[in-house]
Amino acid sequence: MLIRSLVKPLVDHPEDIQVERREEGNKIVYHLLVNEDDIGKVIGKNGRVANAIRTIVYSANSDETKRVYLDIM
Amino acid sequence: MKEVTASGATVEEAIQSALQQLNIPREKAEVEIIDEGKKGFLGIFGSVRAVVKVREKVDHIELGKQFLTDVARNMGVDITVEVEKEDNIVKYNLTGEKIALLIGRRGKTLNALQYLTHLVINKETDQYYSVIVDAEGYRKRREETLIELAQKMAKKAVRVKRKISLEPMPAYERKIIHTALQDTPNVSTYSTGDEPNRYIVIKPKDIK
Numbered sequence: 001m002l003i004r005s006l007v008k009p010l011v012d013h014p015e016d017i018q019v020e021r022r023e024e025g026n027k028i029v030y031h032l033l034v035n036e037d038d039i040g041k042v043i044g045k046n047g048r049v050a051n052a053i054r055t056i057v058y059s060a061n062s063d064e065t066k067r068v069y070l071d072i073m
Numbered sequence: 074m075k076e077v078t079a080s081g082a083t084v085e086e087a088i089q090s091a092l093q094q095l096n097i098p099r100e101k102a103e104v105e106i107i108d109e110g111k112k113g114f115l116g117i118f119g120s121v122r123a124v125v126k127v128r129e130k131v132d133h134i135e136l137g138k139q140f141l142t143d144v145a146r147n148m149g150v151d152i153t154v155e156v157e158k159e160d161n162i163v164k165y166n167l168t169g170e171k172i173a174l175l176i177g178r179r180g181k182t183l184n185a186l187q188y189l190t191h192l193v194i195n196k197e198t199d200q201y202y203s204v205i206v207d208a209e210g211y212r213k214r215r216e217e218t219l220i221e222l223a224q225k226m227a228k229k230a231v232r233v234k235r236k237i238s239l240e241p242m243p244a245y246e247r248k249i250i251h252t253a254l255q256d257t258p259n260v261s262t263y264s265t266g267d268e269p270n271r272y273i274v275i276k277p278k279d280i281k
Binding site: 001002005006009010046048049051052053055056059060062 | 136140143144146147148149174177181182184185186188189192193196268269
């Protein structure tokens with residue numbers, strides 16, 4: 001939900017946002033999929049947008065035993 | 074974006090009809106007149122109905138406020154957002170419990186929120202807004218800390234007669250330090266390295 005609320009206002013095709021969550025041992029991995037036209041918008045120049053999204057997603061993780069990862073594709 | 078085309082005997086009637094369909098007040102509407110219409114002879118022959126296109130105006134500043142509220146809620150923090158606008162600078166002040174979670178270490182999370190809010194409110198608009206996101210006076214406190222740090226490190230640089238590098242900081246934090254030391258006579262400052270790892274170097278003036 002958090003990832004969706006971060007990404008939705010940035011893209012032109014909010015209906016194409018997909019977020020998948022997988023737990024692998026002590027890792028939580030989120031896969032974010034957006035419309036092809038929107039990839040640039042969620043990554044940004046030098047990955048600046050992606051980094052800002054990651055910073056917020058990581059800081060919201062309250063489970064200290066698990067590490068969160070965010071893949072954007 | 075909500076938009077309707079409506080017609081009426083006069084432009085005003087057409088607008089009223091469109092506003093009713095959209096269920097929005099006049100001040101939230103953007104009106105484009107497509108046909109002004111004609112009254113016709115004696116109001117009977119050859120009259121043409123007025124046609125207008127009415128769009129709901131997007132309030133970009135409100136969009137930013139909504140964005141911050143939604144994101145915070147999804148992080149598990151209930152906040153109140155207060156908005157201040159001065160020329161093209163929009164400032165969002167966040168208050169609430171667990172606000173530290175939104176600030177993060179050295180403001181990292183707050184800076185990320187600020188950057189994304191900047192993108193959200195400047196998307197699809199001709200107007201350019203500069204965005205500041207603050208949380209319970211954090212920016213002011215950070216500024217005081219940075220000025221103190223700058224003065225302390227300037228003294229140290231002079232004492233040890235060596236350049237001193239500070240840790241990487243975002244552009245406006247570096248600016249605070251440059252400004253704080255610009256009138257200090259025996260040191261100069263410059264930035265080096267590439268974003269986001271650009272940092273300040275304080276150099277005593279009598280060394281190379």
